[in-house]
Amino acid sequence: MIRDFDAQLQVVLTALQDIVAPALSGADNHVIEQLMLSIATIGFVKARLPEARRFYRMDLRSWIDLSKDAAQIVSVPDDMAKAIAAGVGVLTDPEADSADIEAISRQLRDHVTALSAAAVGQPYQADLEAVILEKLGVLIAQNRQWTASFGFELQPENLPLAAW
Amino acid sequence: MTMGEYEIINEGQRQRPNDAIIAQIRDRYPTEPEIDRVLTTKMKRRQAGKCFEAATLNQLVEGTSNLISDRLGRPVKISNAKWLSGGASKIQMRFELDWTEPDGEERTDVLVLRMEPAASVTESSRTREFEVINAVNGIIPAPRAFWVDPDGSFLPYPAMVYAFASGSAKPSYDAGKVSGLGQNYGPKLRAQLAPQFVGLLAKLHTIDVACIDGMKHFDRPTVGSNQSIIRQVNSMRRIWEEDRIEEEPIMEIIYRWLIANAPPLDHVSIVHGDYRSGNFLFDEEQGKITAWLDWEGASLGDRHQDLTYAIMPSFAHLAEDEATLLGSGMMAENDLYAAYEKASGLTVDPVRIAYFNIYNRYLIAILTLAASARASRSRGTHQDVLVNYVVGLGYPALADLRDYYLGVVT
Numbered sequence: 001m002i003r004d005f006d007a008q009l010q011v012v013l014t015a016l017q018d019i020v021a022p023a024l025s026g027a028d029n030h031v032i033e034q035l036m037l038s039i040a041t042i043g044f045v046k047a048r049l050p051e052a053r054r055f056y057r058m059d060l061r062s063w064i065d066l067s068k069d070a071a072q073i074v075s076v077p078d079d080m081a082k083a084i085a086a087g088v089g090v091l092t093d094p095e096a097d098s099a100d101i102e103a104i105s106r107q108l109r110d111h112v113t114a115l116s117a118a119a120v121g122q123p124y125q126a127d128l129e130a131v132i133l134e135k136l137g138v139l140i141a142q143n144r145q146w147t148a149s150f151g152f153e154l155q156p157e158n159l160p161l162a163a164w
Numbered sequence: 165m166t167m168g169e170y171e172i173i174n175e176g177q178r179q180r181p182n183d184a185i186i187a188q189i190r191d192r193y194p195t196e197p198e199i200d201r202v203l204t205t206k207m208k209r210r211q212a213g214k215c216f217e218a219a220t221l222n223q224l225v226e227g228t229s230n231l232i233s234d235r236l237g238r239p240v241k242i243s244n245a246k247w248l249s250g251g252a253s254k255i256q257m258r259f260e261l262d263w264t265e266p267d268g269e270e271r272t273d274v275l276v277l278r279m280e281p282a283a284s285v286t287e288s289s290r291t292r293e294f295e296v297i298n299a300v301n302g303i304i305p306a307p308r309a310f311w312v313d314p315d316g317s318f319l320p321y322p323a324m325v326y327a328f329a330s331g332s333a334k335p336s337y338d339a340g341k342v343s344g345l346g347q348n349y350g351p352k353l354r355a356q357l358a359p360q361f362v363g364l365l366a367k368l369h370t371i372d373v374a375c376i377d378g379m380k381h382f383d384r385p386t387v388g389s390n391q392s393i394i395r396q397v398n399s400m401r402r403i404w405e406e407d408r409i410e411e412e413p414i415m416e417i418i419y420r421w422l423i424a425n426a427p428p429l430d431h432v433s434i435v436h437g438d439y440r441s442g443n444f445l446f447d448e449e450q451g452k453i454t455a456w457l458d459w460e461g462a463s464l465g466d467r468h469q470d471l472t473y474a475i476m477p478s479f480a481h482l483a484e485d486e487a488t489l490l491g492s493g494m495m496a497e498n499d500l501y502a503a504y505e506k507a508s509g510l511t512v513d514p515v516r517i518a519y520f521n522i523y524n525r526y527l528i529a530i531l532t533l534a535a536s537a538r539a540s541r542s543r544g545t546h547q548d549v550l551v552n553y554v555v556g557l558g559y560p561a562l563a564d565l566r567d568y569y570l571g572v573v574t
Contacts, residue, residue, distance in 0.1 A: 033550065037550055077165075133414065133570060150556025152346075154477065
């Protein structure tokens with residue numbers, strides 16, 4: 001029997017929504033609130049789990065693109081150049097783990113920030129900051145789409161379509 | 165990999181910081197001594213690998229009883245204790261106390277114990293909260309603060325005891341919402357509450373700070389100086405450094421801007437720091453604000469901080485016309501500023517409004533993407549599921565920060 005994740009999460013959600021929640025009628029508000037938030041959180045996982053690898057790949061692609069744009073403005077340190085190359089390699093490796101993909105994205109986040117800090121007072125500071133602000137605007141919008149089900153978007157219908 | 169003169173702190177070091185890491189961060193981002201103490205305590209707790217340990221109601225009753233008995237010098241009787249819901253960051257217990265005032269008056273009071281968990285959305289000082297509530301006593305409706313256990317000597321974590329305040333944080337028809345986030349009070353209640361919302365803010369900001377004896381754990385800012393604001397920005401930057409899950413380069417760009425553009429104070433106000441929907445109680449039938457809560461983020465500083473916080477998009481919703489954004493479910497931004505100027509006699513300065521709009525967006529991005537994410541991941545609170553849920557606000561907040569910043573600097 002295949003214990004697929006979707007079915008496991010589905011049965012938990014059904015139990016919580018159909019059996020546990022009605023039984024808590026009259027319980028303290030914070031108990032009901034925690035149950036409702038648990039249901040919503042599991043719902044998020046259920047919806048996004050099948051897409052997670054695609055999302056992490058898109059995220060890494062975005063950081064590689066930004067890093068390459070930064071390299072057009074300023075000479076990047078060797079370890080950053082190596083991280084860019086490693087990222088390109090991971091994206092072409094069908095056996096790469098999601099954890100590998102995430103780890104390189106994390107490195108590039110740190111490298112870009114360090115590059116920006118080192119740019120203070122340099123003639124290219126404004127250009128570098130502009131490219132960071134522009135490129136990350138697109139990526140942040142994708143992250144908003146990713147987490148929209150949490151219900152904090154004023155107008156979720158205006159978010160860009162998922163690009164992962 | 166370095167950032168400036170420092171090695172970049174990695175996730176492992178952030179999860180289990182050693183003394184050198186803690187010292188390095190303190191050195192890089194100097195802030196007020198009491199804020200420094202609170203944040204350092206947080207890091208020391210993390211260093212020791214301490215998760216939140218749930219206390220039973222009986223343990224809290226015993227600890228509270230010992231605290232009050234110690235402060236009064238005589239035994240007291242606590243009864244009818246029960247958990248109190250509300251708020252994302254503190255543990256609360258409601259109870260009744262039979263006791264005798266120092267002047268001999270015998271009383272029975274309904275009180276609230278407010279205690280920190282091991283980690284929090286907002287790490288804060290119970291001592292400062294205690295002091296500011298006493299400072300506004302009789303001016304702003306806030307529950308009377310009775311006793312404080314600043315270091316957790318009697319209770320599992322630092323805590324304070326204050327009077328129970330009646331009222332609701334949410335309208336009865338919308339009780340399921342996470343408190344304060346996009347709260348819609350509806351047209352009738354809004355019309356009743358909005359003038360009080362602005363009027364009380366004006367009262368708070370016009371309290372003569374020089375005449376307050378208490379507030380010993382607050383730095384006293386100087387008119388004409390921007391040092392107090394820089395210290396506040398540093399405290400936020402420090403939380404970002406200590407708590408973030410991953411780096412966001414935009415945050416560094418905006419930190420630099422906030423430091424370079426910090427405006428000098430033109431008037432010293434008591435700043436609530438979390439002045440928004442969800443942080444006051446009201447009587448729904450009478451349409452009256454009964455108490456302002458959550459004073460833990462209070463500071464002495466610039467009124468524009470509260471003004472802009474109240475209208476943050478995170479706490480706003482669209483009015484019935486589907487076009488007007490109502491800050492804290494109360495008023496459109498310009499209406500709020502106009503009403504505030506009239507009520508306070510203080511000016512609303514567009515330059516400072518722009519600055520604190522960025523500051524507050526920076527703060528919200530940090531409290532969601534860093535503090536909340538770290539607290540829930542480290543099993544630091546009594547309601548990790550709620551604190552984790554609030555992280556969902558992080559990317560809308562970061563987008564809002566970026567967009568607003570670009571609107572100001574370009």
